Amino acid sequence: MKTFVVTVVLGVAAAAAAQTAAQPPQGQQPAQSAAPASQGPVIKDPAEYNAYVGAIGQKDPAAEISGLEAFLTQYPNSIMKPQALDILLGLYQQTGNAKVVDTAKRLLQINPDNAKALVVLAYTERQQQNWADAKKDAEHALEVIPKWTKPEGVSDADFDKQKTTFAAVMESVAGFSALQLKDFASAQKHLRAAVDANPNDVQNVYPLAIASLPPSTPADEVNGLFFIARAINLVTDASTKATFTKFGHNRYVRYHGGEDGWNELLALTATTTLPQPGWTIKPAPTPPEQAHNMAIAGDPTQMDFATWEFILQYGAQADQDLVWNAIKGKGVKLQGTVITATPTEVDIAASLDDIDAKKADIALKFDPPLKKLELPKEGAALEYFIGVPASYTPNPFMMTMEKGELPKKAPAKPPVHKKPPSGQ
Numbered sequence: 001m002k003t004f005v006v007t008v009v010l011g012v013a014a015a016a017a018a019q020t021a022a023q024p025p026q027g028q029q030p031a032q033s034a035a036p037a038s039q040g041p042v043i044k045d046p047a048e049y050n051a052y053v054g055a056i057g058q059k060d061p062a063a064e065i066s067g068l069e070a071f072l073t074q075y076p077n078s079i080m081k082p083q084a085l086d087i088l089l090g091l092y093q094q095t096g097n098a099k100v101v102d103t104a105k106r107l108l109q110i111n112p113d114n115a116k117a118l119v120v121l122a123y124t125e126r127q128q129q130n131w132a133d134a135k136k137d138a139e140h141a142l143e144v145i146p147k148w149t150k151p152e153g154v155s156d157a158d159f160d161k162q163k164t165t166f167a168a169v170m171e172s173v174a175g176f177s178a179l180q181l182k183d184f185a186s187a188q189k190h191l192r193a194a195v196d197a198n199p200n201d202v203q204n205v206y207p208l209a210i211a212s213l214p215p216s217t218p219a220d221e222v223n224g225l226f227f228i229a230r231a232i233n234l235v236t237d238a239s240t241k242a243t244f245t246k247f248g249h250n251r252y253v254r255y256h257g258g259e260d261g262w263n264e265l266l267a268l269t270a271t272t273t274l275p276q277p278g279w280t281i282k283p284a285p286t287p288p289e290q291a292h293n294m295a296i297a298g299d300p301t302q303m304d305f306a307t308w309e310f311i312l313q314y315g316a317q318a319d320q321d322l323v324w325n326a327i328k329g330k331g332v333k334l335q336g337t338v339i340t341a342t343p344t345e346v347d348i349a350a351s352l353d354d355i356d357a358k359k360a361d362i363a364l365k366f367d368p369p370l371k372k373l374e375l376p377k378e379g380a381a382l383e384y385f386i387g388v389p390a391s392y393t394p395n396p397f398m399m400t401m402e403k404g405e406l407p408k409k410a411p412a413k414p415p416v417h418k419k420p421p422s423g424q
Contacts, residue, residue, distance in 0.1 A: 041079045041080065041083075042079070043078070043079060043080065048074075048075050048078060048080075051067075051070075051071045051074065051075065052071055052075075052078070052080050052084065054067060055067030055068045055070070055071045055084070056068070056084075056087060061091050061094060061095055062095070064087075064091060065088060065091050065092070065095075065097075068084050068087060068088050068091075069088070071084060072084055072085070081110065082107070082110050082111065085103055085106055085107045085110070086107065086114075086116065088103050089103045089104060089107060089116060089117060089120060090116075093120060100120055100124065101120070101121060101124050103117075104116075104117040104118075104120045104121040104124075105117075105121065108121070113140075113144040113147075114144075115141060115144050115145050115148045115166065116166075118137050118138075118140055118141035118144065118170075119141050119166050119169065119170060121137050122134050122137035122138035122140075122141055122170060122173050122174075123138075123169060123173055125137060125173075125177075126138070126173045126176065126177055129180075131177040131180040131181050132177070132181065134173055134174075134177040135173075135174050135177035135178055135181065135183075135186070138170040138171075138173040138174035138177065138190075139170075139174050139190075141166065141170045142167060142170050142171065142174065145163050145166050145167050145170070146163070148163060164197070167193075167197070168193075168194055168197035168198060171190045171191070171193040171194040171197065172190070172191070172194040172201075172203070172204050174186070174190040175187050175188075175189070175190030175191030175192075175193075175194055175204070175207065175208070175211070176191070176204075176207055178190060178211075179191070179207050179210065179211050184211050184216040184217060184218065185218060187207070187208075187211035187216075188208070188211050188212055188220060191204055191207055191208035191211055192208060192223075194208075195208050195227070195274070196274065199230075199273035199274055200234060200273065202231050202234040202235050205227050205230050205231045205234060206227075206228070206231040206235075206244065208224075208227045209224050209225075209227035209228035209230075209231055209248075210224075211224075212224030212227065213225070213228065213251050214251070214254075221251075221255045221281075221283075222275070222279075222280050222281050223275055224251070225248070225251060225252055225255065225265065225281055226265070226269060226275045226279070228244065228247065228248035228251065229248055229265045229266050229268070229269040230269040230273070231244055231248075232244045232245050232248055232266060232269075233266065233269050233270045249262060252265070252281075254284075255281065255283055255284065256281055256282060256283065256284055257283070257284025257285065258284075261281065265281070287310075287314035288314055288315060288316055288319075290310070290314070291310055291311045291313075291314040291315030291316070291319055292315060292316065292319050294307055294310060294311050294315075295311050295315055295319035295322050295323055296319075296322075299326070300322065300323040300326035300327055301326055301327060301330070303323070305334050305350045305351055305361075305362075306350075306351035306352065306353070308323055308327065308399075309350075309351050309354075309361055309397055309399070311323045312324065312392055312394060312397065312399075313394050313395060313397045314394075320394070324389075324392070327389050328389050328390070329388060329389065329390075330388065330389070331386055331387070331388050331403070332386070332387065332388075332389065332401075333384050333385070333386050334350050334362075334384070334385060334386075334387075335350070335381075335382060335383065335384055335385075336348040336349055336350035336355070336362065336381075336382050336385065337349045337355045337358075337379065337380070337381050337382070338376045338377065338378055338379060338380045338381075338382060339358060339359070339360040339378065340360070340378060341370075341375050341376050341377070341378060342375075343366065343369035343370045343371075343372075343375065344365065344366055344367070344369045344370075345363055345364065345365055345366065346364045346366070346370075346375075346376060346385075346404065346406070347360035347362070347363055347364070348360060348361070348362045348363075348364055348382065348385065349361055349362075350362050360398070361397055361398060361399065362387070362398070362399050362400075362401055363398060363399070363400045363401070364385060364387045364401050364404040365387075365390075365400065365401065365402045365403075365404055366404045367402075367403075370406075373409070374406065374409070376406060382406065382407065383407055384407060385404065385405065385406050385407075386403075386404065386405035387401025387402065387403060387404050387405070388401055388402045388403045389401055390402045
């Protein structure tokens with residue numbers, strides 16, 4: 001689609017360039033209709049003039065290409081060289097000839113700020129996945145397009161449309177290339193400009209979402225979530241839509257803390273192409289905010305150990321104090337899994353997360369020490385243990401409990417001697 005757009009635009013420019021012919025030598029009539037004398041450079045050699053006009057007068061693109069290349073070979077220093085290369089650029093692009101890149105480079109050797117040559121080169125480099133050069137040349141093109149002088153023979157409206165189209169294509173090339181290079185800030189900037197120019201092009205909308213959402217940094221999650229939802233609405237392939245939806249839903253829940261509002265976002269982006277001023281998505285509470293809500297939700301002595309751990313690890317000091325002052329020095333009965341065991345200390349995982357991670361969060365102290373037969377095995381699940389909270393460290397979290405007690409092991413039963421059968 002974009003190749004077609006660039007081809008059409010270059011074709012318009014090439015036609016305009018062809019209309020701006022050189023002035024004939026003084027006293028010679030032009031071989032064919034040409035622009036007024038004031039509009040073109042002067043060719044002093046009649047043979048050179050006729051060769052140029054004859055080349056651009058060909059109706060067949062292949063014949064015109066052949067004529068212009070022959071002209072440039074015969075007259076390599078002609079005053080018409082930039083114009084001839086400009087026309088060739090459009091013809092090679094129109095016919096899909098690989099020489100378009102070489103021609104663009106030839107033009108840039110004459111004028112490094114040639115907008116059309118930069119556009120063709122950057123777009124081709126993007127197709128070839130030459131990301132660094134594509135980004136560099138596209139950004140250069142974006143710098144020179146606003147300064148581009150309107151060619152003769154092109155209307156103001158067509159020229160403005162041409163510049164707008166070029167700029168949108170270059171924003172897309174620069175943005176997508178930056179995304180591949182993990183230059184996320186540049187990717188967000190350029191892709192957002194491309195999406196602003198055409199909000200219905202999923203080939204820009206989806207990369208913009210990727211560039212804006214974690215793990216991309218810096219992240220712009222609110223806009224990123226809008227554009228991933230927009231991409232889901234724009235894509236038509238069922239498999240791709242399912243992939244986009246799974247990714248978008250996952251990122252939405254991570255950011256918001258729940259899936260409420262997700263369906264409403266999909267409905268909004270079905271008809272709204274760009275985020276409106278003031279629109280936002282409420283983020284999930286931060287760990288300190290969650291800890292505060294937990295701390296004031298009820299009696300700390302009635303909370304489970306995982307809640308204590310979360311508040312004491314992430315809460316503000318006031319919230320930590322509220323919970324700790326309520327449980328410090330009071331015996332508690334909990335369940336857990338043994339991580340390590342010595343006669344004076346058994347390290348236990350008491351929260352489900354730490355049990356799964358096989359990481360201790362309680363150091364249970366014993367005085368007097370446990371006897372050898374009383375030591376629990378590592379990995380053993382304790383139906384209960386008792387301890388008195390004495391101190392804790394928030395990060396990494398560890399609570400020290402004193403006066404530890406473990407379940408009493410049942411004494412071994414004496415062997416049962418059965419009476420032998422009668423007669424024996």
